[in-house]
Amino acid sequence: MTSKPEITKLNDAVSVSPQLQLDDVTALAKAGFKSIICNRPDSETGEHPSSAAVAEAAEKSGLQFAYVPAISGAITDQDGEKMAAALAKLPAPTLAYCRSGARSTKLTDMARTASKAASSPATRFNVVIVGGGSAGIATAASMFKRDRKISLAIIDPADDHYYQPGWTMVGGGAFSAEFTHRKEKDLIPARAKWIKSAAASFDPDNNAVTTADGQEIHYDVLIVCPGIKLDWAAIDGLPETLGKNGVTSNYRFDLAPYTFRLVKELTSGTALFTQPPMPIKCAGAPQKAMYLSCSKWEKEGVLANIDVQFHNSGAALFGIKEYVPALMEYIDRYNAHLNLESTLVAVDGPAQIATFEQKHGEETKRVEVKFDMIHVVPPQMAPDFVRSSPLAAESGFVDVDPATLRHVKYANIFSLGDACSAPNAKTMAAVRKQAPIVAVNALAALAGKPPVADYDGYGSCPLTVERGKVVLAEFGYGGKLLPSFPNWLIDGTRPSRLSWLLKDTILPPVYWHGMLKGREWMVKPHRIGAE
Incomplete structure (x- = not known):
């Protein structure tokens, strides 16, 4: 460059310099710049080419140009927003200039802040x-x-x-x-x-x-x-078989209709209902699924042909004793087999086999149960x-x-x-x-x-x-x-x-x-x- 302005790189997209002369523009294009921003008002005192003259020189050299004037010592937020808009529109890298380069530096910093505020809502x-x-x-x-x-x-x-x-x-x-x-x-x-x-x-x-x-x-x-969190993966084999092979759960929107389909289609066989260790959301929901299923089978006259089993990880049917007598009446009415301290640990969907860990005194045994349908409630955390x-x-x-x-x-x-x-x-x-x-x-x-x-x-x-x-x-x-x-x-x-x-x-x-x-x-x- 003939005039050799002192160029300061602020970041990969923007550099700044003192006042440019017209013969500097070609050299800027050769140096790889794609655009120029003039931050010096044309009305400012001192000899300097007008923004229009620099814009014409830039066009001849294949550079884009923007005129974003700011008054020294009186830069406003609006000036920063205009600088941000210009930088967003112009191709990088961009050279911004003013009398000394100080205004261009300040405006670039303000533009970065304005852009960040504009792109992000109040946080x-x-x-x-x-x-x-x-x-x-x-x-x-x-x-x-x-x-x-x-x-x-x-x-x-x-x-x-x-x-x-x-x-x-x-x-x-x-x-x-x-x-x-x-x-x-x-x-x-x-x-x-x-x-x-x-x-x-x-x-x-x-x-x-x-x-x-x-x-x-x-x-x-x-x-x-x-x-x-519903931890379906905590039960071995369960995620792969949910929604098929007679494996269902009312704890998912897409599976609850499958539960009713299985209930309607089952006329004989074994139906399992499980409850994991606490805490779970709606602790009564596992047995509610069983009662409503049994009510349907009872109405259809097929309940006697179905082996209904409720496998509960807990030691009681329900945690509040005052409600247990009424619930036990329905356990008896539906001839459901109540298995306490029995925890589902695995499901083999294609073979329709459920594996439970059951407590017997101080001993824990693994028991496999064949099923025609199983309603599973996953462990939760x-x-x-x-x-x-x-x-x-x-x-x-x-x-x-x-x-x-x-x-x-x-x-x-x-x-x-x-x-x-x-x-x-x-x-x-x-x-x-x-x-x-x-x-x-x-x-x-x-x-x-x-x-x-x-x-x-x-x-x-x-x-x-x-x-x-x-x-x-x-x-x-x-x-x-x-x-x-x-x-x-x-x-x-x-x-x-x-x-x-x-x-x-x-x-x-x-x-x-x-x-x-x-x-x-x-x-x-x-x-x-x-x-």
């Missing part, structure tokens, strides 16, 4: 909720009901949302699968920001969540409710990114105070639903009660105040013992019975047609149009210290 919110299932959406709706001005983001990658308590009914032929399905986009509260990605890790010391696609989301208050995080208790679930659902270490973190460590039954009814409590406690934390509401461990398990009757189990911490209705209306320890009506007709619309909309019917948060 700090008053409240961040990890999980867009029933717990996340219900809590968000309850919070907006109380404060419409908060900024709130929900992190969840799913396109679809399911009313999972309905899958037992699908497997029993009472609901269609599609009845339990909605699109996630139609349920996220309008005021919430939906970050459509999976949470990958937590940094509670810096109030941040990192997503699977690399976003770093910051919060004032964090609510963790990503659900529970906290999601991997929760178990490996600083938020996890020894159990792997988010370590919370059972009463306030606030993290035991981090005062601005709460958890509810299947992912939290509270020793309640992991049911939809529990979430319905927990969501308003977490909503008011999280808003209190946002205001720098302690929790104001407490949770009694309430959960409900409508045990569908036959088509048309339900044993409505409702209980809290320590197995305390917590009925929602007077005993003369519904005695939860006995099968009831009214309870079936609740399960079949009332609860689904309560879920879609009440719980997910922040309508807290019969679950107003209990204030700490109140009677």
